[in-house]
Amino acid sequence: MNGRRICATCVLPEIRPHIVLDEGGICNLCQDFNRQERTPLLLESDFIRILDKHRGKNKYDCLVMCSGGKDSTAALYFMKERYKLNPLAFTFDHGFETNDAIDNVKRAVEKLDVDFMFFKTNFMKDMFKRLIRSKSKAVICHPCSIWYIKLAYDMAARVQAPMIIAGWTKGQSVKQEVMSACGCNVHQPEYKAMAVETQKFLDEQVADMPKYAGFPRSMDELLKQVKRSGNKAMVLSPHWFLPYGPDEYVKIIQDNVGWQYPAESYPRKSTNCSLNFISVHNSMRDFGYTHYHVEMSKLVREGVMTRDEALKNLDMNFSDKLLDGILGELDLTQKDIR
């Protein structure tokens, strides 16, 4: 990773002052993890307790953010089949979702017989274009996350769904005893540098774009807005509570809802939008690692995968031709990302 030292136990590079390797080559995050007596324990019974408080009180028990990836499709499957809830599947396409992903969603909602709302918009396109062209170090996925979480809250309020279910893995978001609101992980050391750049971009570059007036400048700001609006929807992921790793639940959704891996993805065995390739390229350029390195490092620490597997999954394997195609959709070229 740009010649940086990588932690010997996870896959994060040394990024001072936030990620520091000791003499043995172990990062401060792994050291903190190893120092914990025991990691916070989340049990499926905790999850069921939360679900049961909200079950059957509204038309939909929950809104499931479903991208068509393995984690969110499994989340939708679990909500309907394992926890016997009535979920509303919600998919949003900012114009860069892949056909493979959309097909996965359509197959899942059909097989599970759940109501489905699909929302497609080019609303974010200008922001993405500005972000790339300005050579900002902001991570493309960050403003996008803020936007789609906002959308999910708005949609949950509209259909009075008391819970928003995400497919976040044990490596994503903050692991808390019981989630009372969406946990925000931008304050973690490994995200700090990225979060600063995202906020800077939103403050400096988006202010003069009228269509984004009122766009939250950070996830924290969004969560405050949500709270102020009286929206009490909870954001939860079943994957925090279940002992199963992706190997187990991929098999479940392959067998039960015909889920398929996409033709091309980064990291390996994931299903992300095509703009993700540009985001990954730029994060490597600007920080020497991506938010997937953070996620995979957590999964390594949690014992879900080995470090070697994480490194293999994170190997940059996409072509210039692929980048050209995606950038072309934004009227950009590779010059804009060098």
Next chain:
Amino acid sequence: MYVLGLSCYYHDSCAVLLKDGVVVAAAQEERFNRDKYSPVFPIQAVNYCFQEAGITIYDVDEVAFYEKMFLKFERTMLSHLSGFPFTLKNFVQTLPLWLKERLAVPYYVEEELRFKKPLWFVKHHLSHAASSYFCSPFPRAAFLTVDGVGEYACASYGVAEGASLKVQKELHYPHSLGLLYSIVTAFLGYRVFSGEGKVMALAELGKPTFEEAFRRVVHVREDGSFRLDLDYFAFNRGEKMHNRRFEELFGPPRAEDSELTERHADIACSLQRLTEDILLKMARHVHRATGERALCLAGGVFLNVTANSRLRNETPFEDIFIQPSSGDAGAALGAAAYVSHTILGAPRAPPLRSCALGGSYTNRQIEVVLRNKRRKYRQLAPGARTAEVADRLAAGQVVGWFQGRMEFGPRALGNRSILAHPGLPEMKDRINKVIKRREPYRPFAASVLREHVEEWFEGVGDSPFMLEVGRLRAAQSGRIPAVTHDNQTTRIQTLTRGENGPYYDVVEAFRARTGLPMVLNTSFNEDEPIVRTPAEALRCFEETGIDCLVMEDLLVER
């Protein structure tokens, strides 16, 4: 039809899941929270059981609890009242526990598990009886249960046939053999629940010089029923369960970790004799009273392997089944079995042949742990694994052996075990000193190939759950010093390939190399609950003197 059995709030809290009367998963909470004999609500064990079965609470039809809490509360209150005002301090200490936990079981089941139907509360000794009978191969049998105390009963017997169990007689609190054993355990400076086994081991070093003293304290009748002379005890009256008069008979109590003397061993030996005498009388009476040919045993007292062997050899019963998890964890199984079979009419399940009812790990899951801990390891082909382990055992190495599903109950039966050469004289001291770090007199058990048992031992037949002892035949004397106790007996687990193929194969391969059809088998732990996960096994390996660790097909060396 799924029935969940629970025990908690005293010791050995546990969850057991039955599907149509067949046990699909069972585990004690201590294995998860790492607190030995943990009494807390077994929330992690419940989660494990559901995940093993691939279900959630929404699929559970009934929940059974292992005792009747209000009846027990009544007995406790009456006991406090009878001793008032001397019991006031204990009353004040225990009342909050009753109000917050023990009487609030339905609340916790609904709150923690979201199970909203009424629960089934099965009497404690009936739970014990059901745990043994429904796991036994007998279509009808007598049963005998003996433990510390349930609601009122401390022992019971009766007859079981088909799906019905009828209690004929009970022996009530405070006249309790389990309680007496625990009182003397504490008197000898050991901790109650964990120290009873140590007292049993200590007994072998002593002489029964206190038999007469015990006869003054315990008045035993010919039918095995007995009365404790309460002038020697101080139930509910303070820190100690015995009183000054008891000390006048037996001498001062031993402080924890102080030196063991001949007197202590003699007290242990006399207690053990008394225990065996009472149990034999009880069993013989049960035989006379019921006329049954088979006997099912359960309750914590039947973890006493020496007594168990005498029951098999010295009573008229043709066959005996002992619930392998005969403590309170097994009572959770019994409560669930009683509800499944007796109340809901599920057909009898096949007899319990294995205690491997806990979680298991794949090579890949173990590999993740090893790689992330940066431990070098080697993957062995299944055939090569057997030979490798046998070679190492034959060469005198101590092997950490982790395979298949974790055992339910107090014994490691070849899935979470530490294995060693039983023929090496120094092995017992070595394992006690550098691996288990415990008292030097503590003996080890042997896992013996079933077909070789008679050639080596007298007085033992099938003992698949390590609940009996055999006397070493004179011809074999001195050949297995690491597992031979001073009185020439050995605690035995008999092994067949059908019950545990991989483990059997290792012992068979060891026999081919050494001529000994057995290995030393002790639980995989060091002063903590038996290991459950690969990470715990690795930590135990790293912190003790185990020579190598074999987890499924992966070999870790020092």
